[in-house]
Amino acid sequence: EMKVIIDWVANHTAWDHHWTIDHPEFYEKDEDGNFKAPVEDWEDVIHLDYGNPDLWDAMIGDMQFWIDETGIDGFRCDMAHLVPTLFWNRARRDLDKIKPVYMLAESENFDLLEYAFDTIYNWKLMHAMNEVAAGNANSKKLGETISNEFKYLPKGASFMNFTSNHDENSWQGSAIERIHYFLEPLTVLTFLIPGMPLIYSGQEAGNYRRLKFFDKDEIEWKEDKMFGLFQKxxxxxxxxxxxxxxxxxxxxxxxxxDQVVAIALFKDEVKCLCLLNLSDKEVHFYVKCQNLNGQYRNLIDDDQQSYSCHNRFTLSACGYLVIG
Structure with a gap:
């Protein structure tokens, strides 16, 4: 069942927002009484003042409109950690009175997951993937990052896992620029670990370039091998x-x-095993998993085969295997 959420920017508005005329008291001011940017180089927007309780009422009222009048299912909240968590907690309470909503925070702050949000961005995973691709870290480091992140995730909460997003693509480089030949195995990883995978605009169509951030920049929709991989x-x-x-x-x-990331999803037994070769050479290896024993299906190409902890696996450079 498809759900629809919209982007919600609660920390700041454009300079021509009607609140600048109707409710100038909703904004922070500089020492001269002028509107000010939330961050020094964000000159295209102006900062809202959450010290004003009337702003809370107005902001939540606008969010309720979209849930009540259009039937959307929730919000992706821009830079959510710049807004008081207490505001988000109240907003979630009031929105859920209309219907249960889904809330995604563009943040890695765990306190947002205590009540207000369901999902936060898994920035540490993406940065670790970038480091591996750049040769500054190995597969062992990436595996440790995954383990450490999920260790502190509250029950019922989740990460959004990604290789790219709008900020990263425009300012740091497209996924293919940053992770190169590891794009396929690392994309597999974002889907196989628990959480919500993100497909950024055009990734399924093989858009391997940076998209302009402030100007219209059309994606060329064409056939690409990534489309088939995403489907699988x-x-x-x-x-x-x-x-x-x-x-x-x-x-x-x-x-x-140092070369292989191996993760497994367990539910009484091995439900899924994901093996990724994050090196530029073919690698032969054993997995240390006593629970691996029996008939498993290659979930990528649908081939069935017997596997056990005594199997010697072989993965080509940048190769991967997913069985379950």
């Missing part, structure tokens, strides 16, 4: 996701820790 990964994601009980994520040891 969405199907796999649906098959391994259980809303009632999220499978347990485990970082699996191998005898090639």
């Amino acid at each position: 990964l969405i199907k796999i994601k649906k098959s391994i996701t259980d809303p009632a009980e999220e499978p347990e994520l485990r970082n699996i040891k191998t005898d090639a820790p």
Whole structure:
């Protein structure tokens, strides 16, 4: 079932927002009484003042309009950590009175997950992937990042996992610029670990360039191998996701820790095993997983085969294997 959420920027507005005339008291001012930007180089927007309780009422009222009048299912909240968590908590309470909503925070702050939000951005994962691709970290470091992040995730909350987003694409480079030949295996990773995978605009159409941030910049929609991969990964994601009980994520040891990331999803037994070769050479290795024993299906190409902890696996450079 598809859900629709819209972007909500609660920290600032454009200079021509009607509140600048109708409610100038909603804004922070500089020492001369002028509107000011929230951050020094964000000169295209002006900062709202959450010290004013009337702003809280107005902001939540506008959010309620979109839920009540249009039937959308929630919000993706821009730079959510710049707005008081207490505001978000109240907003969530009031929105849920209309209907249960889904709230995504563009933030990595865990306190937002205590009540107001369902999902936060997994920035640490993306930065770790960039480091591996740049040769500044190895697969072992990436596996440790995954384990550490999920260790502190509150029950019922989730990460949004991604290789790119609008900021990263425009300012730091497209996914192919940053992670190069590792794009496919790292895309697989974002779908196989628990959470919500993000497909950024044009990734399914092979858009490998930076999109302009402030100007219209049309994506060329064309056939690309990533489209087929995304189709398969969405199907796999649906098959391994259980809303009632999220499978347990485990970082699996191998005898090639510097080259291979191995993660498994467990629910009584191995539900899914994902092996990624994050090196530019073919690698042969064993996985140290006693629970791996029996007939498994290659979830990418649909081939069935017997696997056990005694199997010697081979992955080509930048290759991957997903079985379940």
